[in-house]
Amino acid sequence: xxxxxxxxxxxxxxxxxxxxxxxxxxxxxxxxxxxxxxxxxxxxxxxxxxxxxxxxxxxxxxxxxxxxxxxxxxxxxxxxxxxxxxxxxxxxxxxxxxxxxxxxxxxxxxxxxxxxxxxxxxxxxxxxxxxxxxxxxxxxxxxxxxxxxxxxxxxxxxxxxxxxxxxxxxxxxxxxxxxxxxxxxx
Amino acid sequence: xxxxxxxxxxxxxxxxxxxxxxxxxxxxxxxxxxxxxxxxxxxxxxxxxxxxxxxxxxxxxxxxxxxxxxxxxxxxxxxxxxxxxxxxxxxxxxxxxxxxxxxxxxxxxxxxxxxxxxxxxxxxxxxxxxxxxxxxxxxxxxxxxxxxxxxxxxxxxxxxxxxxxxxxxxxxxxxxxxxxxxxxxx
DNA sequence: GGGCGCATGTTAACAACGCATACATATATG
DNA sequence: CATATATGTATGCGTTGTTAACATGCGCCC
Numbered sequence: 001x002x003x004x005x006x007x008x009x010x011x012x013x014x015x016x017x018x019x020x021x022x023x024x025x026x027x028x029x030x031x032x033x034x035x036x037x038x039x040x041x042x043x044x045x046x047x048x049x050x051x052x053x054x055x056x057x058x059x060x061x062x063x064x065x066x067x068x069x070x071x072x073x074x075x076x077x078x079x080x081x082x083x084x085x086x087x088x089x090x091x092x093x094x095x096x097x098x099x100x101x102x103x104x105x106x107x108x109x110x111x112x113x114x115x116x117x118x119x120x121x122x123x124x125x126x127x128x129x130x131x132x133x134x135x136x137x138x139x140x141x142x143x144x145x146x147x148x149x150x151x152x153x154x155x156x157x158x159x160x161x162x163x164x165x166x167x168x169x170x171x172x173x174x175x176x177x178x179x180x181x182x183x184x185x186x
Numbered sequence: 187x188x189x190x191x192x193x194x195x196x197x198x199x200x201x202x203x204x205x206x207x208x209x210x211x212x213x214x215x216x217x218x219x220x221x222x223x224x225x226x227x228x229x230x231x232x233x234x235x236x237x238x239x240x241x242x243x244x245x246x247x248x249x250x251x252x253x254x255x256x257x258x259x260x261x262x263x264x265x266x267x268x269x270x271x272x273x274x275x276x277x278x279x280x281x282x283x284x285x286x287x288x289x290x291x292x293x294x295x296x297x298x299x300x301x302x303x304x305x306x307x308x309x310x311x312x313x314x315x316x317x318x319x320x321x322x323x324x325x326x327x328x329x330x331x332x333x334x335x336x337x338x339x340x341x342x343x344x345x346x347x348x349x350x351x352x353x354x355x356x357x358x359x360x361x362x363x364x365x366x367x368x369x370x371x372x
Numbered sequence: 373g374g375g376c377g378c379a380t381g382t383t384a385a386c387a388a389c390g391c392a393t394a395c396a397t398a399t400a401t402g
Numbered sequence: 403c404a405t406a407t408a409t410g411t412a413t414g415c416g417t418t419g420t421t422a423a424c425a426t427g428c429g430c431c432c
Contacts, residue, residue, distance in 0.1 A: 014380080030299055032218075037418065046382050048421085053380090057419065112293075112350050113216050149344075149353060149364075150371040154336060157343020164298050167335060178335075185336040186372050200409080223389060232411045234391085239409090243390065 015053040017043050022064055026104045031111070036060070058114075062122050065114055068105040069125035072098055073132050080136040091137055092155040092183040093176075099159035100175070106163065158182055201239040203229050208250055212290045217297070222246065244300075248308050251300055254291040255311035258284055259318050266322040277323055278341040278369040279362075285345035286361070292349065344368055 021042045025034050036057055037047045054060040075098050076091060084090035099106040108114065114122060137148075158179065161167045169175060207228045211220050222243055223233045240246040261284050262277060270276035285292040294300065300308060323334075344365065347353045355361060 032299060035418065036420090047419090048383080049381055051420075107298075110346075110350050110352065113218060115351055146367045146371050149347075150340060150368045153343035153347055153368060154340040155343065156347055157339035157341065157345075158335075159343075160296075160346050161335075161339055161342055164296050165301055166296065181332045182336045182339060185332050221389065222391090233389095234393095234412080235410050237391075 014043070014045065014049065018050055018053060018060070019063060019067065022060060023067075023105065026064065026108065027102070030104055031061070031108055034061075058117065059119075061108060061111075061114055062119050064105065065109045065111070065122055066125040068102065068109045069122075069129045071102070071105075072109070073125075073129040076129070076132050076136055086184075088137055088151065089180070089183050091133075092151070093179055095155045096159045096162065096179050096183070097176075099163055103163050106159070155183065200229070200231065200235065204236055204239060204246070205249060205253065208246060209253075209291065212250065212294065213288075216290055217247070217294055220247075244303065247294060247297075247300055248305050250291065251295045251297070251308055252311040254288065254295045255308075255315045257288070257291075258295070259311075259315045262315070262318050262322055272370075274323055274337065275366070275369050277319075278337070279365055281341045282345045282348065282365050282369070283362075285349055289349050292345070341369065 018039060022034060022039055025039060025042065036050050039060075040047045040049055043049075050060065054063055075094055079091050079094050080087065082090070109126070134148075137151075158167075162175070162179075167178075169178070204225060208220060208225055211225060211228065222236050225246075226233045226235055229235075236246065240249055261280055265277050265280050266273065268276070295312070320334075323337075344353075348361070348365075355364070
């Protein structure tokens, strides 16, 4: 009975497996529903195994948020490659659609309790994301701090309101065009 | 030793006391840090006592959110009484300042997991709040759904970004005037 | 190549939590 | 005055995050 064939003692790439499974659980159950024991069960390891790869539950959430910012950065960088006619509007749409397609992850990225115990890794990932945001949007042209913040607020607010289901989608209304209309308004 | 003088068996107004203490803990520790046992300890009752007044932890959070929407509604209604020169901007400022002064409560009010198991009480309180929002802002004048949503998104996004500490406050910068500038931009 | 160090995974235990049930007590009602 | 009901207590169950001690096997060094 010594674990004969499959299920080797060492997993191989447990960290990656944990992150993948955690993302699934996160999007399905929300941040509260993501428990370390559930996660370990889902991957098929012991409850204490994740502690070898993450600094407790907070460490796992941080790692998830970091991957979130990396994807976000990539999505924003890809916008500039497509050479859109209106770069700012295109970026805004990408911003909102990223939030909608990665709801729980997006919320986690901006979670205040993660920001509180500010781990350097998360801070770096977030700074990198916002740096490409600035770079892609204005080409570092200082179009006014106020105007930039106003644009950011409108896009971020739209994302959050849609995410939380506060903006009621009317019958036959397409979210995509609604986002475009709101972003391009004024 | 039969609890001689103080600490009567019945508290008197435990529900109110629980809500007050819960608000304090909420703003100090965040939603995750608000536990029923902690709360009961803080008020000085047994761990099971809160269950007589709230439907478990979710019920407590719902009650807190309802009081939040009531305060929010009141704050918005007070704006119209002051007869400002620019009602929309004044309302926006009130919106953001309410969020900043009731950070955790504001987050709870827009919490998606509370909205999920949509309890009628919370839904009614939220609807009432948004109704006065519409009434005060435009006097029910349909200035265009898109424009209204855009304005809401900008204000809400500004609140959330400030709440999460994403908008860095520069040295010697006053949040109040920054909010005004961003809201009145465009 | 053989032996060993160390990363990796397991087991077991602790405290705290949400929650449900059964019980005690005070208030209100007939 | 008696009893019904609302309110708070006592206790126990199952789960969670976390830690410490133990087991295992991959890979490096001599």
